[in-house]
Amino acid sequence: MESSAAFRAHRSLLICDLTQSYSSSAGGGISTYLREKRDYVLRSTPHRLLQIVPGPEDRVIERGRHIFAQVRAGQVPGSPDYRFILRTGKVRALLARFRPDVIESLCPWLLPWSAVHHRRYFPQTALVAGYRTDFPNAHVYRVGAELFGETPARLLRDLAYRYAARLYREFDWVYTLSDDARARLAALGIDRTSRLPLGVDAAVFTPEARDPGYRASLGLPETGPLLIYAGRIDNEKRADLLLAMFRRLPRELGASMVMVGDGKLRAKLIEESRGLPVVFPGFVQDRAGLARALASSDIYVSGMADETFGISVIEAQACGLPVVGVAGGAMPDRVPSGLGLLGPPGDAAAMAANVATLWRGDHNAMGARAREAATRDYCWQRTFSQLFDRIYPAAMRRAARRVRAGHYVAGQVLPAGT
Structure with a gap:
């Protein structure tokens, strides 16, 4: 993969985080990740960071190199601290307005397709996905078993894995949080992957x-x-x-x-x-x-x-x-x-x-x-060093190869090899 020094030699890039799984009032692993990543970008890189998350109203806050964009979204039934973005047109408008160099998608529902749609019009954009939860098993199967029983739940899980295979083939690189999850993606034919261990602030948690x-x-x-x-x-x-x-x-x-x-x-x-x-x-x-x-x-x-x-x-x-x-x-x-x-x-x-x-x-x-x-x-510095020095450069290299190969024309995706 491209070396650390080569990536850091790039002009200041705009990195975009895109997720449904954010809550300012309920915490969670992705909320922690977004906060730690923001601090790392501002402290240790020349880059800018755009973070698009659900919120109670449409709002964009620009503070120096950090842009925090909330998209108005309804509350999730039964989980009022979380919201779910349905207004994907607003997300696409934000992406078109800011034109990030790299989009990192942190959840599997709806928003990753906004990133894929954006790339059709801006094909040089590198797409990275975090497969942070084995959602076909942890979400689809568990809920399906509770509602419909074992056999329908297994069928729904199989369909969800097919959806995952279809989705993550669109991305230039995918990272997982464990070797087991990486092996699961490999079984689905997704081989542009890395394992990315997360971190802990040992000065606070002591x-x-x-x-x-x-x-x-x-x-x-x-x-x-x-x-x-x-x-x-x-x-x-x-x-x-x-x-x-x-x-x-x-x-x-x-x-x-x-x-x-x-x-x-x-x-x-x-x-x-x-x-x-x-x-x-x-x-x-x-x-x-x-x-x-x-x-x-x-x-x-x-x-x-x-x-x-x-x-x-x-x-x-x-x-x-x-x-x-x-x-x-x-x-x-x-x-x-x-x-x-x-x-x-x-x-x-x-x-x-x-x-x-x-x-x-x-x-x-x-x-x-x-x-x-x-x-x-486990150290956040190590986590983000790997993300910025290895994973993002790998995705950007593949995006550059895709553009050079002419697999994209304005507003339309062409089959590989066209």
Whole structure:
């Protein structure tokens, strides 16, 4: 691939992030990624950054080399903190107005096709996609099984994988967050791929953020382990499994639990947990506040079996927490032996047993190893260096070859080889 020095020698480029999965009030991995990327671009590159996201109104804010564009979109039913852009004409107008050199699409629905449409009229534009969630399995199959049963869900999943193959063939380069996801794309015939590990701000997420008064501030007892989960409180993240697990913990363990975040299951779980030492403080927008919550806890818990990376897991480990989760998705990569305990997906009893076993063992040593692994292996500087120095140049080279080969004419895509 093109070298780091060659890409940095380019004139100032305009990079565009395009996503449905943004919320200013509910956090999430993509929101974290957008914020960290903005800081990296402004601090470490000469480039400009356009970020197009859903919002309550149409608004464009230009601050120096950063352009933040919100497109008015309706709220997602059941997830009011998130919005879904249907007005793709507005997105295409923004792309035509600013004419980015590289478009990075961060979600699979509707907006990637706006990027593809834009390239028909501006064929030199390089398209990069992040396959950040194995959505045919994590979204389509899961919801299909709940609504229609196993057989229709498998059919819907197969159709979704065909859609993914059709979509990502349009992109000059695709990155995944895990080797498993990269292998899945290879099976679909998508071979212009890279694995892009995400990062953690180890200066913010540190055991030093621990607050001895945190439990008291939540009205929780001071004895026993404090379990914590941070993320969307919804079906995809299997937040209900955590409450089921908590009910199965031995009473003598004296555990408490805090579930940080918001989502469609939050009100339901609050009602179901009445009388238990379980609290739901809502979304913590301040990163230092989230680090305080994590570092002041003892064990991080997660029930999601389809996690593709797990930024919240890495942030918890950076704060010195061992992890109890499930052996599915990216969790075995994030939580190898010695950093926590994993059990079968969906098994609340096994998860409760793992919490008790971990707490009764040398959990402090395990947490120290988790901190060491997180700070050694995951760094935002490394993430964005790979993105800007390897992935973007590869996409731009392919875009240049495509234009030289004459596969595009104004407003129309020609078949390869025409």
